[in-house]
Amino acid sequence: MPITQHINFPTDSQFNPQPSITPLTRAPPGSAHSLRPPLDFTLGALACCGACVFTNPLEVVKTRLQLQGELQTHGSYQRHYRGVGQALWLVGRTDGIRGLQKGLTAALLYQGLMNGVRLGFFSYVEASGLTAVPCGSLIAGATAGALGAFIASPAYLVKTHLQAQTVKAIAVGHQHNHQSVSSAFLSIYQREGILGLWRGVNGAVPRVMVGSAAQLATFSSAKGWVTHAQWFSPQSWLTALTAAMISGVVVAITMTPFDVISTRLYNQPVDEFKRGRLYSGFMDCLMKVTSTEGVLGLYKGMTPVFVRLAPHTVLSMLLWDVMRQRALHYTS
Numbered sequence: 001m002p003i004t005q006h007i008n009f010p011t012d013s014q015f016n017p018q019p020s021i022t023p024l025t026r027a028p029p030g031s032a033h034s035l036r037p038p039l040d041f042t043l044g045a046l047a048c049c050g051a052c053v054f055t056n057p058l059e060v061v062k063t064r065l066q067l068q069g070e071l072q073t074h075g076s077y078q079r080h081y082r083g084v085g086q087a088l089w090l091v092g093r094t095d096g097i098r099g100l101q102k103g104l105t106a107a108l109l110y111q112g113l114m115n116g117v118r119l120g121f122f123s124y125v126e127a128s129g130l131t132a133v134p135c136g137s138l139i140a141g142a143t144a145g146a147l148g149a150f151i152a153s154p155a156y157l158v159k160t161h162l163q164a165q166t167v168k169a170i171a172v173g174h175q176h177n178h179q180s181v182s183s184a185f186l187s188i189y190q191r192e193g194i195l196g197l198w199r200g201v202n203g204a205v206p207r208v209m210v211g212s213a214a215q216l217a218t219f220s221s222a223k224g225w226v227t228h229a230q231w232f233s234p235q236s237w238l239t240a241l242t243a244a245m246i247s248g249v250v251v252a253i254t255m256t257p258f259d260v261i262s263t264r265l266y267n268q269p270v271d272e273f274k275r276g277r278l279y280s281g282f283m284d285c286l287m288k289v290t291s292t293e294g295v296l297g298l299y300k301g302m303t304p305v306f307v308r309l310a311p312h313t314v315l316s317m318l319l320w321d322v323m324r325q326r327a328l329h330y331t332s
Helices: 037-067 084-095 097-101 105-125 136-164 181-192 192-198 201-229 237-267 282-293 295-299 303-329
Strands: none
Touching: 037 084, 037 097, 037 105, 037 136, 037 237, 037 303, 084 097, 084 295, 084 303, 105 136, 105 303, 136 181, 136 192, 136 201, 136 237, 181 192, 201 237, 201 282, 237 282, 237 295, 237 303, 282 295, 295 303
């Protein structure tokens, strides 16, 4: 997504920009046409945290649906959650309105760390011109996602535990019974040590690599395509909005199986040897889910994944793009 003072163009687009527009990806980091990494980190974190506040209830529902019927054949378990609307109503009625925002603090911490690193790193690589090579956007997006997922993994672990917690009548998956975000971090550390805070990271890294590569590459390409089509004025926020909507659909389709595996790995209980009681790792989880729940088990919660990811992608990408354009305008 090369950037000019007014417009972003994708680095791997298949069209030639108009002569009056100079791609900014050729400008070195720190130049007048690129943002300093700390500022890019902050803008990426703020954009995704802002989106998270609105989409966290859907994340709660998604987590419950993905844990429902864990390693059980279809029809052999009670289905408390039957869809997005019914699940939102059930959680709100049982846990109260605050129950729909369970794990919000941990979710904001995760979004701030993961996306600050992810978007900041991608922007820095893009400004260096490295995304101009074939598949550069995909590789940069995947690398940025892996780095962000690893750093923010402890926050995602706690977020998953807290969002799965509820009263016994509608509980699914293992219940960790944490009292707060801080007590969750403390209890995990006391029980499993520092490495315990990174339990499930082997599922998170491929999940975010796939999602990040799909999101950033498609957003970049779609934005350039929409800009080239001249549907809107060059500085219109509708360009970023349209590109983000296209990106959200692609992310939801590609990311759901990885999301299910990641949720299962993060939420599973551990034994006295600090090993997972249900899964030994990513491939073990993949094989067990498909053998007991079928291939469709990997798409549990597909609807809330899409319903959450689409607006989250739209909001975060739109906010990020608008704030970066403003920042570039003032810094240049």
